[in-house]
Structure formats: C-alpha cells, structure tokens
Amino acid sequence: MTVSISKAKATPAAPSAGRLRPLGLREITLKPGFWQQRQDTNSTATLAHIEHWLERTGWLGNFDAAAEGRLPGARTGREFSDTEIYKLLEAMAWEVGRTGDSVLEERYRAIVRRVAAAQEPDGYLNTNFGRPGQAPRYSDLEWGHEIYSYGHLIQAGVARARATGPDELFQVAVRAADHVCEVFGPDGIASVCGHAEIEPALVELYRVTGEPRYLEQARLFVERRGNQVLADIEFGRSYFQDDVPVRQAEVLRGHAVRATYLAAGAVDVAVETGDAELLDALTRQWHTTVARRTYLTGGMGSRHQDEAFGEDFMLPPDRAYSETCASIGSVMFSWRLLLAHGDAVYADLIERTLFNVIATSPADDGRGFFYTNTLHQRVPGTEPAPDVLVPRAASSLRAPWFAVSCCPTNLARTYASLAAYLATVDDDGLQIHQYAAATIRTGRFGCEIDTSYPHEGRITVRITESPDTPWTLSLRVPHWATGATLDGRPVEPGWAHLNRRFSPGDIVVLELPMQPRITAPDPRIDAIRGCVAVERGPVVLCAESVDLPPGVDLNALRVLPHAEERDGAVVVTGRTVQPPVHGWPYGIAIEPSTTGTVDVPLRPYHRWARRGPSTMRVWLPLADGRTDQ
Numbered sequence: 001m002t003v004s005i006s007k008a009k010a011t012p013a014a015p016s017a018g019r020l021r022p023l024g025l026r027e028i029t030l031k032p033g034f035w036q037q038r039q040d041t042n043s044t045a046t047l048a049h050i051e052h053w054l055e056r057t058g059w060l061g062n063f064d065a066a067a068e069g070r071l072p073g074a075r076t077g078r079e080f081s082d083t084e085i086y087k088l089l090e091a092m093a094w095e096v097g098r099t100g101d102s103v104l105e106e107r108y109r110a111i112v113r114r115v116a117a118a119q120e121p122d123g124y125l126n127t128n129f130g131r132p133g134q135a136p137r138y139s140d141l142e143w144g145h146e147i148y149s150y151g152h153l154i155q156a157g158v159a160r161a162r163a164t165g166p167d168e169l170f171q172v173a174v175r176a177a178d179h180v181c182e183v184f185g186p187d188g189i190a191s192v193c194g195h196a197e198i199e200p201a202l203v204e205l206y207r208v209t210g211e212p213r214y215l216e217q218a219r220l221f222v223e224r225r226g227n228q229v230l231a232d233i234e235f236g237r238s239y240f241q242d243d244v245p246v247r248q249a250e251v252l253r254g255h256a257v258r259a260t261y262l263a264a265g266a267v268d269v270a271v272e273t274g275d276a277e278l279l280d281a282l283t284r285q286w287h288t289t290v291a292r293r294t295y296l297t298g299g300m301g302s303r304h305q306d307e308a309f310g311e312d313f314m315l316p317p318d319r320a321y322s323e324t325c326a327s328i329g330s331v332m333f334s335w336r337l338l339l340a341h342g343d344a345v346y347a348d349l350i351e352r353t354l355f356n357v358i359a360t361s362p363a364d365d366g367r368g369f370f371y372t373n374t375l376h377q378r379v380p381g382t383e384p385a386p387d388v389l390v391p392r393a394a395s396s397l398r399a400p401w402f403a404v405s406c407c408p409t410n411l412a413r414t415y416a417s418l419a420a421y422l423a424t425v426d427d428d429g430l431q432i433h434q435y436a437a438a439t440i441r442t443g444r445f446g447c448e449i450d451t452s453y454p455h456e457g458r459i460t461v462r463i464t465e466s467p468d469t470p471w472t473l474s475l476r477v478p479h480w481a482t483g484a485t486l487d488g489r490p491v492e493p494g495w496a497h498l499n500r501r502f503s504p505g506d507i508v509v510l511e512l513p514m515q516p517r518i519t520a521p522d523p524r525i526d527a528i529r530g531c532v533a534v535e536r537g538p539v540v541l542c543a544e545s546v547d548l549p550p551g552v553d554l555n556a557l558r559v560l561p562h563a564e565e566r567d568g569a570v571v572v573t574g575r576t577v578q579p580p581v582h583g584w585p586y587g588i589a590i591e592p593s594t595t596g597t598v599d600v601p602l603r604p605y606h607r608w609a610r611r612g613p614s615t616m617r618v619w620l621p622l623a624d625g626r627t628d629q
C-alpha cells in the first residue's frame with residue numbers, strides 16, 4: 001500500500017471533489033485565545049485523564065487480555081469500550097502531528113503496540129466477540145458495535161497517516177478494513193452495523209490510500225441501511241436509521257449520534273461517487289433537521305430513552321438530551337456539506353455548536369465532562385467525586401468518567417484537530433469560517449488572524465503571504481450579525497468577499513455586532529412558548545441561581561424582553577412571582593402575583609455549573625406571557 005504523505009493533509013475529512021478544500025494542521029494553527037486555551041487543556045490534562053481512566057477501568061487492559069488469551073474472563077466494560085482507546089489514539093495522533101511532542105509519541109506507541117497485539121491473523125479485532133465463551137463474531141449486528149469499532153480504529157489510523165505518516169496503527173486499520181470488505185462485501189453478509197461510523201471511516205481510508213474497495217464498501221453500507229436489514233428492536237428500526245433508505249429519508253431521526261455519523265459518511269460517499277441525488281437528499285435532511293429538531297445551542301436529541309431525535313419541534317429544554325457526541329456528529333455532517341457546497345449556513349451551525357455544546361461539556365481543568373447538555377436544570381446538582389465512575393449519562397455537574405464514556409474521547413479528538421475547521425481554500429482564494437486567533441500559511445495564501453472573539457466582535461486579518469495576482473478573501477458573516485461591517489462598509493450575513501490584489505501587511509477588519517439579542521422561539525416548540533433566550537454574538541446565555549440574590553428562586557422568575565450590557569455582564573430585568581399554593585397545579589386563569597423586581601446577570605451557557613451546584617435556565621418566561629412571534 002503506497003500512501004502519498006506529501007500530498008496528505010493533516011485534516012479529518014479530505015474530499016477529492018467539492019466547492020471548498022480543507023486545510024491541514026500544518027497550515028493553520030491556533031494562537032492564544034478562546035479555543036487555544038481549550039485545546040491546551042485537552043493536550044495537557046484531558047489526554048492523560050482519559051489514559052488514566054482507560055487503564056483504571058481495564059478497557060485498555062482488555063487488549064492485553066486478548067493477546068494473552070485471558071478473555072472473556074478478564075474483560076471489563078461495555079461492548080463498545082475498545083473504541084474509547086481508538087478515539088484516544090486518534091486524539092494523540094493529531095496532537096503529535098500538531099506539536100511533535102515526543103513524550104506523547106511514546107505514550108501513543110505504547111498503546112498502539114497493545115492494540116496491535118490483539119489483532120487476529122485475519123484482521124479481526126474486537127475484545128468482546130469471537131473467542132470460546134464469547135458470542136460468535138457478527139452474531140449481534142444490532143447491538144454488538146463490532147463494525148462501529150473498526151470505524152474508530154480506521155479513523156485513528158487515517159489520522160496518524162495524515163498527521164505523521166503510516167505506522168503500525170495504520171497497518172492494523174488497513175488489515176481491519178480489508179477484513180470488513182471480505183466479510184461484508186458484495187458476496188458477504190448483506191447487512192450493516194447497528195451503529196453507523198464505519199461509513200465515513202472507510203471513505204477517508206479510500207481518500208488516503210486510493211483503494212476503491214473501501215469506497216465501494218462504504219457505499220454498500222449506506223445503500224443497505226434503511227431496507228430493514230437489521231432486526232426490529234424495542235425502539236424501532238429508526239433507532240439505527242434502518243427504517244427508510246438514506247436517499248429517501250426526509251429528516252434525521254432515531255439515535256442522534258448514529259444519525260449524524262451516518263449522514264456524514266453518506267455525504268462522503270455521495271461526494272466521492274458523484275451521486276448528486278444522494279447529496280441532495282442529505283442536504284434537504286440537514287435543513288429540515290436544523291429547522292425542526294435542533295436546540296438553540298445547536299444540540300441534537302431530545303429523547304433520553306433512546307438518546308434520539310424527538311418529533312418535529314419536540315425540544316423541551318429540561319429534557320434536552322443533546323449528547324456531546326451528537327454535537328460532534330453534527331459538526332462532522334455540517335463540515336462535509338460546507339466543503340461540498342460552500343454555503344455559510346453550515347459554518348453558522350458549526351459555530352453555534354462549538355461555542356454552546358463542545359465548549360460547554362469539558363470542565364475548566366479538562367478532567368470532567370457533560371455527556372448530556374440540558375438547557376434547564378431544575379434542582380441543584382450533586383458534585384461527583386473525582387474518582388467515581390458515573391453510571392448514568394445525565395449528570396447534574398461535569399463528571400470524570402462514565403460507564404458509557406464516549407463523549408470525553410470524542411471531545412479529545414475534536415479539540416486536537418479543531419484548527420482544521422477554521423478555514424478552507426478554493427481556486428479563487430481563502431475562506432475563513434470560524435473566528436479565532438490563528439496563523440494560516442498555505443504556501444499560497446497566508447495571514448495572521450487576531451481577535452478576542454467571542455468576547456469582542458472585532459476580527460483583524462493581516463495578510464502575510466499573497467500571490468501577485470488578485471484573489472478573493474472570503475469572511476463568513478454569521479446569520480445573526482445584522483449591522484456587521486468590513487473595513488467600515490456594511491456587509492450582509494452570508495459571505496463577505498474581497499477580490500483584489502493583496503500585499504503582505506494589508507489589513508482587513510471585520511466588525512461583528514455584539515449587542516445582546518433577545519431570541520424568541522418558533523411557537524410550535526410548545527415547551528418554550530412564552531419564553532425568550534438571550535444571545536450575544538455566537539454565545540447563548542443563561543440565568544444561573546448562583547447569580548441571584550438570596551431568596552430569589554430561578555423557577556419563579558419572569559423577565560422583560562430587553563437585555564443590556566452593564567459592567568461587562570449582560571443583564572435582564574426580572575420580576576419575581578409568587579406561584580399559587582394549593583394542592584392542584586391547574587385551575588382557571590391562574591395568574592401569579594408579582595412580588596418584586598430583580599436584575600438578573602446572564603452568563604454564557606458554556607460557563608454554567610462551573611461555580612458549584614446551581615439551577616439554570618436558557619429559556620426565560622416573559623413577564624407578560626407574550627410570545628414575540
């Protein structure tokens with residue numbers, strides 16, 4: 001297998017066709033600011049924290065037990081626990097490629113050796129199936145997660161090949177992919193995995209190796225799903241998107257992580273095979289899902305029972321599941337559509353999701369995480385002990401580790417590769433999608449981006465390298481940024497294009513309006529009718545009980561539809577109300593009486609629950625009960 005590393009971009013998704021081309025981690029780097037601080041925490045604290053928990057829980061030790069013939073007796077963890085090791089390896093691969101950290105490189109290699117030792121001669125690799133005393137291989141495609149696990153293994157191998165070069169892990173991934181193609185190919189088992197994930201991974205392996213067999217296998221998996229190839233289950237086949245073929249579906253449904261991963265992989269297949277019909281179907285599904293099934297934070301999934309999308313407009317804030325992994329899947333899906341179409345709306349949703357879910361989940365020290373991301377916490381939470389594994393996904397405060405711990409490792413790989421989502425190029429020039437202090441050097445275009453966004457709305461782009469001929473610098477103007485200016489001239493939301501001859505030293509200034517905005521919901525979202533939220537720039541704000549005067553209950557607060565900045569904080573005026581007290585919470589025209597007025601400082605939602613247990617809400621009932629739509 002020959003892999004052309006000189007041409008390989010260190011980037012998570014590298015389509016061979018489409019409107020825009022991604023940059024690699026050697027072309028774009030973060031500078032001190034909002035995102036670099038979080039990337040540093042990921043690098044210096046989270047990776048070691050994850051490694052510690054993978055050893056402590058025995059999930060990494062499962063590979064040693066496999067190699068030493070101690071399975072199934074010695075196995076710990078759920079059926080998909082192998083993937084947490086693969087996602088950690090992917091994160092380490094991006095991180096080593098980005099920083100050249102030799103200590104991390106040694107840690108990475110040590111884990112790779114343990115993984116590689118567990119691979120069977122035919123390429124099979126899973127610690128939960130296939131040995132005497134374990135269920136046979138591929139005997140439980142609905143719940144076994146075997147093919148899903150290969151997906152994460154392959155993504156890790158691809159990350160390493162792109163970030164540093166093909167190595168032992170990459171070879172393990174290729175052997176696993178070949179095995180999948182043999183077992184599930186055109187003449188093999190005509191089914192799919194209950195959890196999509198192999199699809200984007202196989203396409204990426206095709207993009208790295210040029211081997212068409214991997215693309216064909218991904219295409220087969222995408223086409224098979226939706227034809228009831230899996231058994232019916234308690235949650236229905238929509239849970240794993242096996243109810244309707246991908247190209248016929250109208251909206252994302254079922255388990256939100258499965259749905260977004262599948263959609264991302266299906267876009268990859270559509271782009272690489274030139275399947276316009278499939279790409280159109282996925283584009284429509286994205287728009288419908290955003291219009292009807294997405295939280296203000298960008299979070300997806302409102303059903304706890306099956307971690308799934310609800311019906312249209314079923315978006316209760318206090319039952320928001322909004323799994324961190326689903327937001328990462330959403331970014332993967334949006335990013336691929338952005339590369340395919342170049343439309344700024346996809347970058348808008350990525351921004352919303354980054355600032356309001358992906359920045360919300362990790363603790364400041366990088367050693368605790370939200371798995372679910374509620375928009376309304378009714379009772380103060382309980383502080384989990386730093387050394388306790390939390391059995392449930394829903395935790396009221398960030399927890400160190402979960403019995404199902406998919407989110408921490410997913411965050412780790414995302415933060416390690418985050419810079420790749422900031423900008424792209426095409427034949428005409430450079431497009432900047434996400435605003436962060438960063439350095440871009442593509443060899444053709446170069447610039448320094450300086451900003452304290454999202455704290456302030458000024459973004460300064462200083463050109464450092466430029467061809468002698470005119471080219472186009474394109475800056476995304478977010479959909480909320482009415483009144484934005486570029487070099488002092490008004491620009492509309494969407495794309496602001498500057499086409500001219502640039503010289504090193506030229507400076508372009510984008511000013512985005514950062515006044516707080518009152519946001520009203522579509523009235524069909526019954527659960528928040530009569531409420532408003534407040535946003536500032538890309539950041540959703542929330543009210544938290546720790547900011548209220550003693551005795552004021554967040555649940556007995558109504559606000560006026562006006563917000564202003566005062567002393568560096570966004571403040572709304574609230575009226576406290578005295579709810580009726582009787583034994584039956586219904587009656588004719590219950591009108592609580594107003595008992596006082598209070599200023600309520602609002603904080604970024606991503607900062608909530610960082611000052612101890614609290615109650616919190618994003619959607620605030622209006623004092624006069626009016627909806628603004």
Ligand SMILES: [Zn+2]
Binds near residue numbers: 371
């Ligand atoms: Zn997760």
